Amino acid sequence: MRPTVLDTTGARLFEQAEELRAAGPAVRVSLPGGLTAWSVSRGELVRRLLVHPDVSKDARKSWPGYRPGAVPWLTVWVDLVSMFTSDGPDHHRLRSLVGQAFTPRRINALRPAVERITSELLDAMAGLPQGQEADLRALFAYPLPTRVICDLFGVPQEQRPAMLRVIDRVLDTTVTPEEAERIGYELFAAMDRLITAKRERPGDDLTSVLLAVHGEDGDRLGEQELVSTLILLIGAGSETTVSLIGHAAQALLAHPAQLAAVLADPTRWDDVIEETLRLHSPVMHLPLRYATADIDLEGETVRAGDLLILAFGAHGRDPEVHERPGEFDIDRADKQHLAFGHGVHYCLGAPLARLEAKVALPALFARFPGLRAAPGGESGPTQPSFITTDRLSRPVLLA
Template sequence: MTSSSISSPVPAVRLDSSGGRRLHEQAAELRAAGPAVKVALPEGVTAWSVTRGDIAKQLLTHPDVSKDAGEHWAGYRPGAIQWLYPWVDVKSMLTADGDEHERLKQAIGSGFSRSRIQAMRPVLETIVTRLLDDLTARPADGIVDLRAAFSYQVPTLLICDLFGVPDAQRGDMLRAIDLVLTTDLTAEQAETNKHDLYRTMMALIEYKRRTPGEDLTSHLLKNHELTEVEVVSTLILMIGAGSETAVALIGWAVYELLTHPDQLAAVLADPDRWADVIEESLRLHPPIMHLPLRFAAADIPLGEDVTIRKGDAILIGYGAHGRDPAVHTDPDLFDISREDKQHLAFGYGVHHCLGAPLARLEAAVALPLLFARFPRLALADPTTPPEPHRSFLGNDVTHLPVILDHLQGARPTAAEEGR
């Protein structure tokens, strides 16, 4: 890549990979600094960070903003930046514009139609019930990592079933998918994971060529217009996006309800309000903070003496919109009664996430059944926030320690405390 792509005479702010609270603090700092701010990313990449809600929406629908690195990123060399492989070097609807985007979207879109997603509810209920049965078999007063045992399992089990991933391949594939959102890897670790991603997707493809079925991988392979690279890329996108986003959504919703017993009581009293819980969780804790990358196809003036130049990379802060004080009053407060819960958790414009309805359905099934089974669910340590995932891309936690039946009924439930 040319020096104009990976370095800049303007000092760039290095994005922090601490995650958690720091993720939102830095977004607020960048928002205050200007409509776009140059930031330093791993492996020497510089991009314009956009964390103001109105500017993000403007650029997400701007005719001179592209997803095609090969066409519009100055000095781009495929494979030169290891950690960007699943975001830039792939050939899927994520990295395409116009007719090409529509072609690649249509290749998988029928599998995520409204009717197909709604038809998944019974399957989801079976998965969730099985996981809850497993939890019920554990000591009620012991500490359980709810992320590992539940919120991570629900989406990953479903997406692997949908794409026909055999049990023997799931561990390696999910480990590689999980590392895509980790932004403190060395270049060598990122390169290893790039190869692991490709290797595990090719293993699935080879398996499905031998034993095709009714799964979505077999569906992709029947589309003879797709190249092998496009099939691999689509699998990386859909299996990754189809699992990671819902994991964080379920986990953060549980955390916020357990720390706001009055709101938990309100939703348990009126189950129609689970949709409010889901949208408010997405607003306050978007699963994706920044989504790499977009590229300027022409100079784009933003005001305040800031112009994004043709060929520059752009990093949209999807997750910053929901906490923008210009968009929301008291943006850092969790409030399911908030009238305006708008967010960009699933993007905006033509690249709006195809799997957003599925993520919402997963939460809508998992959360009510969880609290029905464990009405005395409690955080193991309410005074300490869960350990965050180290990333400026994803917004998740590494563990969510809970007690399934805290003090086995000796104290009131979280919902009862809120009454």
């Protein structure tokens, strides 16, 4: 049987995940660049494989015939040397070094900055004519996390437009190999410029911390590891939260009774955030993983050396995991999800994403109590990607 072509446009991400889930525990899919992988969309199987001892994140050691750069669109996902692409002692070493810069204390100390940026963005929106259609993503959901992450890493103002533009392009899985190669070059160049600037003028930011951080034995991040880590943290630290804020606001506008409930009881914003992460996971797939031994998946055998692509976003909508999985319901008791991963690769930036959403959402609805979705706003264009579930615009009417 020929592999199913994985939707690269983002238009059918959740629908295709349901089809693949129904087709079997693991289904062969075709990826850009002529690759074939096993897609796993059943929630509990995804969770199990995320911690399976015979599943690796390290292409250098676990992908037979792997050649860095051979598949241009995978360069920024697979060819990096970071905690994202490492296993075992290598992963522990890199995560320990990076963790020193991403401590809970540093994250919690960001609240005043997040509140300030939120207020500035809402002030700018308040200057627009009442009742005018506006793009909530462009005006609020996108600039808030990107400003926070750029401030956190000390990205100079003049470097930000080019860096964010290329980070956005990395998510596009419809690009040609030539475009993907150019995007990878531009992304590495952007991080090199940042590192150069911070070496010349270090500051109280995470790039400077990563440049100086070392382990108990004096071990430091190597140059490739440093660039790779910055790509991982700056990219992941912005896009996931853009999607979370946008999806949450749109879901509440579509469910006014639930919006009224959370406005009446502000302690329930956590429920909004977790239910949004369950139903609208910012990430559908993160390439790639590799079988290091034969794995039996409910009668389907994944062979050693095979590629795996796990559907993080499918877990929250799996009817074997959740009742009424397609409904947004902040009252549901079980809101478990895999939006930030599971196991040793659980996202270091999850607390920051939750903090930003918990500041941004109540402030948005307090400033614009009559905010409503623009006609057709729920069917805006999707990000051309099988990686993220975000939309490119979120039209609303300000009031």
